[in-house]
Amino acid sequence: MHLFPQDRCLICHEIIHPAIGWGALFSQEKEHFICPKCDGRFEKIDGEACRICNRPFHSLDGKFRDGNLCHDCYRWEEEPEWQGFLDKNNSLFLYNDFLKEVIAKFKFRGDYVLAKVFAPFFKDELARIAPDFLVPIPLSRERLVERGFNQAAALLIASGYPTTELLTRIHSEKQSKKSRSERIHLPQVFKVEPNISLEGKKVVLVDDIYTTGSTLRHAAKLLKEAGAASIQSLTIAR
Amino acid sequence: MRFTIKNGILLPSNTIEDSRPISQIPALPQPPLNQDYHFNGNLQQLLTGKQLLLNDIPFPLNEIQSHYENGYVTYRHGIIYKGKQPACARCGNKDQQWFAYYPCARCGETCLYCRQCIMMGRISGCTPLIGWNGPVPDTIHPEKISQWQGTLSKGQSEASNRVVGAIQENKELLVWAVCGAGKTEVLFAGIEAALAAKKRICIATPRTDVVLELTPRLKAAFPEITVASLYGGSEDRHLYAPLTIATTHQLLRFYHAFDALILDEVDAFPYTVEESLQHAAIQARNPASAMIYLTATPNEKWQRECRSGKRAFTTIPARFHRHPLPVPEFIWCGNWQKRLQKNRMPVNVLRWINERIQANKQALVFFPHISLMETALPILRQFAQTIEAVHAEDPDRKEKVQKMRAKEIPLLLTTTILERGVTFPNIDVAVIGAEDTIFTESALVQIAGRAGRSKDHPKGKITFFHYGKTDEMLKAKRQIIEMNREGLKRGLLDC
Incomplete structure (x- = not known):
């Protein structure tokens, strides 16, 4: 029995020592989910970045940049059948080794409670974007049963936002094993829920990682064709 | 997973009304062994002495279920409730702060899960631990089991005899050997005795590098014996072997498996700090089995127990090269x-x-x-x-x-x-x-x-x-x- 349970870091399980000061005394204490040391290992995305996918330019070779777009987005936008579907991606952190470990534990090991680590950041972003619909990227039925939960939906639930299941997956193969060109030239992997009107709506797609943007662009294309006014995406990692 | 009980048998079920997650079924029935059933030999190899999750088993659920219905496979609770207090059956965790909840797509309920051993796959309220109840795979050993040619120092051979004795009589023994005494060689005679008696034996050590270093040495000493080398991500996961070398963490996947368990560096991190590993070591042993502890530096409690005669132990006080230890x-x-x-x-x-x-x-x-x-x-x-x-x-x-x-x-x-x-x-x-x-x-x-x-x-x-x-x-x-x-x-x- 712990009479006075101390907050423990959800990532490293060390005890979190609360900061003592006037602020802590007079304002309502925020709940602490991670320790300052783990917090410091996340690298926030800031500075100049690609207009669409949010890829920071400071770590990118100049030859992979075309104006205010990165070369990947430039190539997507060049193709008429993919042009202008994804308006903007928002990502919280760089996909560094530390974040890789945390996301792997969250998604593949299935440590659901780690969604709380990202929830405060998701709340801030979603308050800023103010979407009409929040759509988690769906898993196939078989993968959902294997993992026990959908990691994108878990992030939204932990942030206190409702999810709208506008999409279902028709293909079940794993994305992570495919090359870029295989991903891009894949037939449509999603279908849209027909009974919800998307006319003029602002939709935000939610996923854990933005890698090539192919999943998100496939989903965005479908939703725009179904009438949505704008599609943004929100992910933990870029 | 949700189960329902029909005719005294657990059946996996997807309908919510008449079924419950496994942790909410207090007594799990075990059907009697059907001698006429043709069991799958690969499943037997994989499951003997183990406790695995469904995701760890590369066989379809209906095949596992059919082995259960014929008495060959066991289902145990992943999470055990004592009143309202949950405990993880695999790692022994009872600490509230190491449990969390999630909305589970498998059982459709808010499911409690253990965070402490989650790196070995998630155990939740609806997780069955799957084991084997049928016959043990046959192992046929060559006449000459050990091919080891080396010689033991006087100190080593005294300790070696004690190890053989402990393994034959299913006793506990602490081998307290100074750094550089040559602990590994002391085990060879004991391993040979265990194998000759058709016992399943395991050497567990805290670190992967030690597993990697020991494996070739043991394979060379016992060239015709199957040796499983287990650590995070190793390829021998599905291998049934009379001789296993594993990191202490891997013991979490075993249940009543070994007739002799050798625990290396018992005083070292993480074994001393993580109670789950001590729990794992106890669970991995057969109820009647030998336990050999190896260390150069037993903690104070153990030293006291040795001195007062409460703990069986043997020392190797000198190095293999017969020179005294340098004194700081x-x-x-x-x-x-x-x-x-x-x-x-x-x-x-x-x-x-x-x-x-x-x-x-x-x-x-x-x-x-x-x-x-x-x-x-x-x-x-x-x-x-x-x-x-x-x-x-x-x-x-x-x-x-x-x-x-x-x-x-x-x-x-x-x-x-x-x-x-x-x-x-x-x-x-x-x-x-x-x-x-x-x-x-x-x-x-x-x-x-x-x-x-x-x-x-x-x-x-x-x-x-x-x-x-x-x-x-x-x-x-x-x-x-x-x-x-x-x-x-x-x-x-x-x-």
Whole structure:
């Protein structure tokens, strides 16, 4: 029995020592989910970045940049059948080794409670974007049963936002094993829920990682064709 | 997963109304063994002595279920409730802070899960632990099991006989062998005896590198025996073997598997800190089985139990090369931390290091904390630019140890990470700040055990620089002197 349970870091399980000061005394204490040391290992995305996918330019070779777009987005936008579907991606952190470990534990090991680590950041972003619909990227039925939960939906639930299941997956193969060109030239992997009107709506797609943007662009294309006014995406990692 | 009970048998079910998650079914029925059933031999190999999750088993659920219905497979609770208090059946966790909940797509309820052992796959309220209840796979051993050609020292062979006895009689035994005594060779006769009696035997050690180092040695000693080598991500996961070498963590996947379990470095992290590993070791053994503990430095409680006769033990007080253990020397070095803050170091420490560099004698220098070590590094590099420092999170750790072996580094600064396991043939050893609480008796004995390892250079100098002697330092020195005395008395030393 712990009479006075101390907050423990959800990532490293060390005890979190609360900061003592006037602020802590007079304002309502925020709940602490991670320790300052783990917090410091996340690298926030800031500075100049690609207009669409949010890829920071400071770590990118100049030859992979075309104006205010990165070369990947430039190539997507060049193709008429993919042009202008994804308006903007928002990502919280760089996909560094530390974040890789945390996301792997969250998604593949299935440590659901780690969604709380990202929830405060998701709340801030979603308050800023103010979407009409929040759509988690769906898993196939078989993968959902294997993992026990959908990691994108878990992030939204932990942030206190409702999810709208506008999409279902028709293909079940794993994305992570495919090359870029295989991903891009894949037939449509999603279908849209027909009974919800998307006319003029602002939709935000939610996923854990933005890698090539192919999943998100496939989903965005479908939703725009179904009438949505704008599609943004929100992910933990870029 | 949800189950329903029909005719005294558990059936997986997807309908919510008449079924429950497995943890909410208090008594799990086990059908009797159907002798006429043709079981799958691969499933038998995989499951014998194990406790696995459905995701770990590359066979479809209906095949597993059919083996269960015929009595060959067991379902156990993943989470066990005592009243309202949950416990993880695999790692023994009962701590509220190590449990969490999630909305589960498998059982459709808010499911409790254990975070402590989640790296081995998630155990939740609706998870069955799957095991084997049928016959054990047949193993046919060659007439001559051991091909080991080496010889044992007198001390080793005395200990070896005790190990054989303990394994034959299913007893517990502590083998207390000094660093460099040659612990592994002491096990060979015991392993052979176990295998000859068709016993399943396992050597568990805290670290993956030790598993990787032991595997080829055991395969060479027992060339016709199947050896499973288990660590995170190893390929032998599905292999049934009479002889298993595993990291202590891998024991979490075993249940009543071994007739003899050898636990290496029982005093070391993480075994002593993580109760789950101690739980795992107990679960992995058969109720009637032998347990051999190996260590150079048993903790105080165990030492007391040995002295008062409560714990069966045997010592190997001398090294294989029959020279006494070098005894550490204590040297007071003043408030060295304060000096370091001013970017200086005690004069006697600097002199000690300079002498080594001048004489071209390699040395390991231990520090209690990374930050202090990193402040000291630039100061010490005035003697040689090639001096390096290493710690647990150093990405270049392996390369630096390799360079030290190749004699490309004259002096290696380190935290306690190199306190055990690594051997350099001819080195001196210093501890800066031996009074720090991180340097326990066992840590200091292990550190002292780095010096004088090879028979060509059996003498090495060990110096503990301190700012006030501690009990732990005195106990460490006493333990080393005591071992030398015993070695002399039993005629295990030449001097």
